[in-house]
Amino acid sequence: MITIRDVSKSYHTRSGLKVVLRDVNFDVHPGEKLGILGRNGAGKSTIIRLLSGVENPTRGHIHRQMSVSWPLAFGGAFQTSLTGLDNLRFICRVYGVDPESKVPFVEEFSELGRYLREPVGSYSSGMLARLAFAISMTIEFDCFLIDEIIAVGDQRFHDKCHVELFERRADRAMIFVSHDINYIQAHCQRAAVLSDANLTMFDNVPEAYEFYLAQ
Amino acid sequence: MAANNSTTSLWRSWRLQRRVIFALLMRETLTRFGRHNIGFLWMFAEPMMFTLGITALWSIMGAKHGSDLPITVFALSGYSSVLLWRNMPSRAISSIQPNLALMYHRNVKLIDIFIARLLLEAAGATMSFFLLSLIFIYIGWVDPPEDILKVIAAWALLAWFGMALAILLGALSEHYELVEKFWHPTAYLLFPLSGAGFLLEIVPEGPRNLLLYLPMLNCVEYLRDGYFGSLFTAHYSVSYVIACNSVLTLLSLAKLRQVSRTVVPK
Numbered sequence: 050m051i052t053i054r055d056v057s058k059s060y061h062t063r064s065g066l067k068v069v070l071r072d073v074n075f076d077v078h079p080g081e082k083l084g085i086l087g088r089n090g091a092g093k094s095t096i097i098r099l100l101s102g103v104e105n106p107t108r109g110h111i112h113r114q115m116s117v118s119w120p121l122a123f124g125g126a127f128q129t130s131l132t133g134l135d136n137l138r139f140i141c142r143v144y145g146v147d148p149e150s151k152v153p154f155v156e157e158f159s160e161l162g163r164y165l166r167e168p169v170g171s172y173s174s175g176m177l178a179r180l181a182f183a184i185s186m187t188i189e190f191d192c193f194l195i196d197e198i199i200a201v202g203d204q205r206f207h208d209k210c211h212v213e214l215f216e217r218r219a220d221r222a223m224i225f226v227s228h229d230i231n232y233i234q235a236h237c238q239r240a241a242v243l244s245d246a247n248l249t250m251f252d253n254v255p256e257a258y259e260f261y262l263a264q
Numbered sequence: 265m266a267a268n269n270s271t272t273s274l275w276r277s278w279r280l281q282r283r284v285i286f287a288l289l290m291r292e293t294l295t296r297f298g299r300h301n302i303g304f305l306w307m308f309a310e311p312m313m314f315t316l317g318i319t320a321l322w323s324i325m326g327a328k329h330g331s332d333l334p335i336t337v338f339a340l341s342g343y344s345s346v347l348l349w350r351n352m353p354s355r356a357i358s359s360i361q362p363n364l365a366l367m368y369h370r371n372v373k374l375i376d377i378f379i380a381r382l383l384l385e386a387a388g389a390t391m392s393f394f395l396l397s398l399i400f401i402y403i404g405w406v407d408p409p410e411d412i413l414k415v416i417a418a419w420a421l422l423a424w425f426g427m428a429l430a431i432l433l434g435a436l437s438e439h440y441e442l443v444e445k446f447w448h449p450t451a452y453l454l455f456p457l458s459g460a461g462f463l464l465e466i467v468p469e470g471p472r473n474l475l476l477y478l479p480m481l482n483c484v485e486y487l488r489d490g491y492f493g494s495l496f497t498a499h500y501s502v503s504y505v506i507a508c509n510s511v512l513t514l515l516s517l518a519k520l521r522q523v524s525r526t527v528v529p530k
Contacts, residue, residue, distance in 0.1 A: 060528070102370040103529050117370075125365035125529075128295055135294055142287030143369050145280075 051077040051100070051117065051192060051222075056109035058095055069095045071246040072109070077222050079115060079191060084225045084233035084254065086261045087243035093226040096243065097196050100224060115191030115222065121214075123196075124181035129170035133161060133180050136169055137187065144188045151187040158209065159183040179206065186213050192222040197229075230258050284371050288380035296384070307384065308391035311347045315396055318343040333463075333495055337406045341491055342460035344393035345484045348419070349426035349458075350451050352385050356434030357444050364529040374524045375517075378431050386423045393419070407492065414490025421502070422483035424509045432516035435523045459484035464499040472499060479508040 058070040069092040077083055087093045097120055098104045099111060119126075127136050137155055141148035156165060159179045164172065172180065193214070215236070227233055233240055233254055240257035241250045244264045251257035297304045319339040326335075356378055366372045400406035409415045437443040459481040464472050475481055482500040489498035 098529070101368060103367045105525060119368040119370070123368055126368055128291060130295055130298075131291070135291070139287050139291045140369070142290065143284055143371060145283055 050079065050114050052110075052112045052114075053077075053100075054110045054112070056099065056106040056111060058092075058099060058104075058107050068246050070099075070106075070248070073248045075241065075248065075250055077192060077224060080220050080222055081239070082223045082225070082237045084227065084237035084240035084257070085243055085248070086228065086230065086233060086240055086257060087226070088228055088264070091243045092246065093228075093243060094196065096248075097194050097224075097226055101194055116189075118185065118188070118190040118193045120194045120196045121185050122178060122182040123185075124177050127169045127177070127181075130168055132167055133159070133165040133169055133172070136180070137184055140184055141187065146188060155180075155183045155187060158186065158213070160206070182210055190221065192224065193218070195223055195225045197227055230254075230261070234258075280371055281376065284373075284376045285380050285383070288366075288372070288376055289384060292380055292384050307388040308395060311344070311351075311389050311392035312396055314347060315340060315343045315392060333492070334406070336400055337492055338488075340393070340396055340400060340406065341488050342484060344389065344396070345422055345480065345487060346455060346458060346460045347392070348386065348389040348422050349429070349480045349483075350455070351389065352382050352426035352430035353433045353447060353451070355381050355385050356430035357437045357447055359434055360438045360523070360527060364527060367527075367529050374435075374520055374527070375431075378434055378520070382427050382430055386427070390419065390423070409491045410493055411490045414493075415487055416490075417502075418483050418487035418490060421486070421505050421509065422480060425479050425483065425505065425512065428509055428512035428516050431520055432512060435516060435519040438523045438527065454478070454480075457481070463488070463496050465497045476501065476504070479505045 053073055053075050056070060056073045057068065059066050059068045061067075073096070075083075085093060085096060095104075099106055100117060101119055102111070102113070102117065103119075126140075128139070131139075133155075134152065137151060138148040141151055159165065159176075159182075161172075161176060161180060164176060165180075169177065169180070223236070225233055225236060237254055239250070239252060240254045241248050242257050242261045242264070244261075249257075249260060251260065293304050293307070297306045302309060319336055322339045323335045359377065359381060360374060363377045366377065367374075397406065397409075401408050433443055433447060437447075457475065457478060459475075459478075464475065464481070464485055467475060476499065482502075482505045485498045485500040486502060486505075488496070489500070
């Protein structure tokens, strides 16, 4: 379970203090799929960063009793002068997983072929996304953070991602952050709406959507 | 039970940190040296080239720097020391921003990024010093150290000084861009004062006491005392260096902690 208690986050900007989140409270239970709806700039990415632990809240506590992933398919931590394989090895080492045991899966899943042994800097954005998704699937977590829709590659690759994440890992908790209601509706039982630095929880997605539209 | 728990978690933290630092070390080594030609051997081939160049230059010029010492051991001890303390801050300054995205992997902390980089830098300088010593001793240009423990202690103190200074400047450079601008001229100007090119015994007592405020100068004298102490009168204070290093370490960790609370990855 993840418990978020009285979490506030504010940033210093040139025009003074900007409060992004104010006294946010919620829990995420094992296996639960929670959607967070919000318009651009409402603080969706901030909440993902706080949940992933890369940033700390200004006030309040986030207590994690299950392992939480980095934002799914996040490729920002790649070292572009290294090959795809070297980047995979780095992530595996950080999480204490034997890198060589994951190479066949990433080779097969990412469909990068010999490019896996080329510097990541030479990849197209589609190839980068495929590698990032494949690497995300090599480390097991109890809870996955999913920032915006994973629309990677062609339909076939999209389907593969779907199987890997939503079928093989259907038992995991997932937190989706998006402004797309269809996406949230397809995957979540519960949803919350982020507006004016407040997070409002709803027991079902339609109610959340109604509130979101009224904003 | 509670005590048992805390030892377990301390042990686990230690293992976790070792794992993360190892991962970063491998990443850094590959990034900097790659797999082309001699690959990671560049780690110490590069500092060796510097030291060899300086040694050759000083030998040709007959730069005795006011003493009758064998020039090779003088240059070897002096220039290796400079490489050790001076290169670490250069690697640490402005190294936070390009690595911030790594923090999405929650176990990776700023301190790990610094430690991995600095270990690599220190290892390169150490291997270079060690190998060149071996080679010069083997071909008879340099006599074996008179007191090897002193040499090791001095090298360790100097590495500690370099690391603490590097982390402090690295953390400060995140808040103050001027640190980067000022470090290079400062390091350059400190080079002639750092004892690489002279022995303190030739300096009159007044300026000597002033110079002894420089921790690296104390370390170089201590190192040379261990290497060829019977040939000159060394001046240094180990306790002063330890005190300096401790204060620097404390300041650097405090500053790093403050910085790590405020940095915002994209």
